[in-house]
Amino acid sequence: MHVGPVTIDYDVLVAGLRGDTGFTSQEFVEAMSFSLKYLRKLMGADETYQPFIIPGGGTSAMESVASLLRRGDKVLVVSNGVFGDRWKAIFNRYSVAVDVLKCDPGDYVKPDDVEKAVKDEKYTLVAMTHVETSTGVREPVEAVAKRIRDKVELIAVDGVSSVGAEAVKAKDNQIDVYLTASQKAIGVPPGAGLLVLSERAVSRLSDESVAGYYLNLKNWVDVMRNLEDGKASYFATLPVQLIFMLAKAFELMDKEGLENRIKRHERVAQGVRAGLESMGLEIVAKRPETYSNTVTGVMVKKANPSEVLKAVLSEGLELAPGVHPALAGKYFRIGHMGWVTPNDVMTTIAVLERVLKRMGEPVNLGEGVRAVQLTYS
Numbered sequence: 504m505h506v507g508p509v510t511i512d513y514d515v516l517v518a519g520l521r522g523d524t525g526f527t528s529q530e531f532v533e534a535m536s537f538s539l540k541y542l543r544k545l546m547g548a549d550e551t552y553q554p555f556i557i558p559g560g561g562t563s564a565m566e567s568v569a570s571l572l573r574r575g576d577k578v579l580v581v582s583n584g585v586f587g588d589r590w591k592a593i594f595n596r597y598s599v600a601v602d603v604l605k606c607d608p609g610d611y612v613k614p615d616d617v618e619k620a621v622k623d624e625k626y627t628l629v630a631m632t633h634v635e636t637s638t639g640v641r642e643p644v645e646a647v648a649k650r651i652r653d654k655v656e657l658i659a660v661d662g663v664s665s666v667g668a669e670a671v672k673a674k675d676n677q678i679d680v681y682l683t684a685s686q687k688a689i690g691v692p693p694g695a696g697l698l699v700l701s702e703r704a705v706s707r708l709s710d711e712s713v714a715g716y717y718l719n720l721k722n723w724v725d726v727m728r729n730l731e732d733g734k735a736s737y738f739a740t741l742p743v744q745l746i747f748m749l750a751k752a753f754e755l756m757d758k759e760g761l762e763n764r765i766k767r768h769e770r771v772a773q774g775v776r777a778g779l780e781s782m783g784l785e786i787v788a789k790r791p792e793t794y795s796n797t798v799t800g801v802m803v804k805k806a807n808p809s810e811v812l813k814a815v816l817s818e819g820l821e822l823a824p825g826v827h828p829a830l831a832g833k834y835f836r837i838g839h840m841g842w843v844t845p846n847d848v849m850t851t852i853a854v855l856e857r858v859l860k861r862m863g864e865p866v867n868l869g870e871g872v873r874a875v876q877l878t879y880s
């Protein structure tokens with residue numbers, strides 16, 4: 504129950520066990536073609552969107568967004584925490600101006616505030632984070648996009664902790680860039696950044712962009728088009744074995760059905776929160792309307808979070824540390840994405856209850872497990 508890399512399905516892992524395939528092999532080209540097509544579906548995009556699968560992960564996909572910017576452009580970052588701040592850190596490396604809207608930890612930036620900011624200033628790009636992994640807070644990106652769509656040129660959403668687990672509708676919400684990484688809710692090992700670009704975003708790819716070389720999407724766009732059309736193509740080496748795993752994960756997702764997959768995540772998240780709240784623990788996300796399907800931050804009063812992580816690990820449960828600097832030493836995180844089930848929730852809450860009790864944290868022993876049982880009965 505980590506926030507990523509998540510536990511990998513056995514069939515997905517096995518799909519990568521190939522020692523004899525290069526980037527020109529027919530099997531690889533077919534896996535890329537299928538995965539690029541499926542990526543559109545996953546992002547709620549249509550044929551007008553260009554899908555990309557590039558080496559790296561969430562950060563490489565984020566940095567590739569600089570391909571759409573030119574010297575002097577203004578960017579507004581909507582930041583709910585560490586990964587929102589990463590947008591700022593990335594754009595600060597380029598000759599563009601960056602403004603940031605922030606909130607208290609556990610809270611979120613309101614659509615009203617974003618709307619006001621884009622009325623007061625002309626921005627080329629607004630960059631948001633769908634689910635802020637450092638706090639588990641979900642930003643209402645649809646509501647924000649509606650308010651600002653006609654006032655900015657481009658809208659980019661980091662969906663690293665949402666794609667594959669939350670409703671993602673790039674086309675309906677006219678979002679120009681939706682991105683994710685392989686190791687999160689998609690349930691594949693780390694190694695690839697995945698994104699889709701709207702036609703408007705693709706039209707911004709040019710030699711005037713501030714981007715460098717490797718993550719400049721202008722260098723990748725023809726490769727993606729060729730591979731989707733079934734033609735081998737090269738700009739830089741793609742993680743070949745990982746792409747076979749990705750194609751397998753997409754095949755399994757298609758079998759489960761995207762809506763069912765999102766519902767499963769919703770159900771799993773409900774069980775986690777019911778268990779924690781009944782145990783008497785406080786959740787980092789302050790507002791229920793922003794609870795995410797994928798990450799829950801858990802505040803502790805007495806127990807030391809890093810000791811909690813060690814203790815649960817010795818009982819076979821891997822959780823993640825709290826990474827928001829303002830809440831350092833006060834919380835840990837539960838990741839509930841990928842191939843998770845209600846049974847995983849039951850084990851998680853049961854282990855946490857007894858470990859926290861042993862560490863002197865005031866918890867209602869047995870109440871968390873009971874709440875999970877009631878959620879799923």
Ligand SMILES: Cc1ncc(COP(=O)(O)O)c(C=O)c1O
Nearest residue numbers: 560561562586636661663664684
């Ligand atoms: C919301 C979000 N964005 C970006 C990233 C960065 O992704 P990566 O570590 O794959 O570069 C992460 C990583 O956890 C994330 O959770």
